Amino acid sequence: MFACIHGATTLGLHGNIIKVETDISNGLPAFEIVGLATTSVKESKERVRSAMKNSAYDFPMRRITVNLAPADLKKDSAGLDTAIAIGIMVSSGQIASDKTTSSLFIGELSLDGHLRPVTGVLSMVLQGMQEGFKHVYVCPENTTEALLCENMNIYSVSTFCEIINHLTGLCPLTPAVRTKERLTMPEYNVDFSEVQGQYTAKRALEIAAAGGHNVLMIGTPGAGKTMLAKRIATILPPMNIHESLEVTKIYSAAGLFQQVDMLTERPFRSPHHTISTAGLIGGGTIPKPGEVTLSHNGVLFLDEFPEFPRSVLEVLRQPLEDGIVNIARVNATLSYPARFMLIAAMNPCPCGYLGDKDRECTCTSGEIRRYIRKISGPLLDRIDLHVQVQRPQYTELTAELPQEKSDCIRERVLKARRLQETRLHDYRITCNAHMSHRALKETCPMTKEAQRLLHTSFDKLKLSARSYDRIIKVSRTIADLNNSAVIEDTHVAEALSYRNNLQRM
């Protein structure tokens, strides 16, 4: 007898619905799985057989052929186990086939018949919803993740028996319901009020957060660069439902979804500088997401920027410009989203004290030049805000002046973001940093004075076309923070002050 059951796998972030066709016929007993199955799928034979036997069902000793369609798609997930087992149950006549229509079965089987969690469930369920499926069977560990997708009946099943008893009507289950609100406000254990002084840096980070710009912090060791960067997440606007789903999908596909509920906190990733290229942008025979993708919609913090191998830093160019990474391998070409805010921190010279008020730098000019040169011009060009972080004075540090709370800063950031969202709604982007040239032309009116200032500085500083655009974007954000519809010369002037000044030192 023949049966067709639906399971799912993932390729990158995309869920694929797999038709599991099972046929049982007479002849020499055999169990074959065809349809470009990798080892983990081939091995499911043994898991399925033991799981069925140990759940007290009959494993037919006949000629069993399982076909996984589409046949040209590589299947690499043990999550098809359940679908294969159900297929055998149906085609051997142990359950009726009409019970399994428009249902998805996702889960790895253990030998005793329990279901095990798999990665990428959210992508699979979302794809299932698009293709018109109504019921999804997942293990309890995957249930909260699957529940993020609305309008589907999610059944949380811990054993194979439970599915069969539900399908035969012996012991019907009720669909799981979500227990928590989808979006909750994230909580942080750090706050900007803990940073004494550093007003320029704070202002720069506020602008960056408001417009989604990239920041490079340059300063002496221990000045507070890392401390500032760690707090940037606290002033970023909360993710909307769409962004949150996107991020959850990435983490689910990467197998990093350990939270009980949806990810609401913007990701903050700070990889160590020994990271490899593949680790940063993603890689593998079937490419896995890298750090840039894991920081999608959030912050990628690169501490000790020049210590990163140059080849690793240069791969950041494409994601910084386009917001996606395309990874091509023999087995698969995938594109992952990678729209992140880059926060980089570095010392001005190898010894770290160049430009310090009190300590003298012991580096030769050659050493400094070599150090700075580790970061290429094109990369620096893509970082909108360059800011100096000075070592705080003793009196400043112990002054105990009341510092602004993260919540206050976030209020202003939020206000600016809302302006941007309404203005950029037609372009389907949410912040200034992502504006295309056309959007820039159409939405950034400037006063005469501002235009004149930009003209002179363009000639004097020999700006590139890209940095011209970027200065306007930063000016636009500063104008938004000041609640001004047009860009004035003061806004441009402030934006210019954050321009690249590494070479000048």
Next chain:
Amino acid sequence: MKDKELGNLGESLAVKYLRNHGYTILIKNFRTRIGEIDIIAQKNNMIIFIEVKTRISFHYGRPSEAVEYRKQYKLKKVAEGYLTQKNSWNSPCRFDVIEVMAGADKNYRIHHIKNAFIVSY
């Protein structure tokens, strides 16, 4: 007792056992170029290919342990030969192993493993 005699003894004991349990013996020692199947029997319309293993001691492991994958593969090939000859590819079939533990003075024990293996290669 020579090996061959022991084997024959085991096979005749297995045949007796099968007849007692309602099996019809279709053929004994079915032989092709590739090898031999000890007994081919039938019960409830199912064709059963049976390998009989006889031992007098456990010194070299259980009798059934001797049916490893090369033997299984050979049995499958011979079974295919039989099915082709009889043109009965559509009938249900299975592979069984019968262990015969022969002791002194005609004492023996029989262990029948139904559905002993499936061959996927």
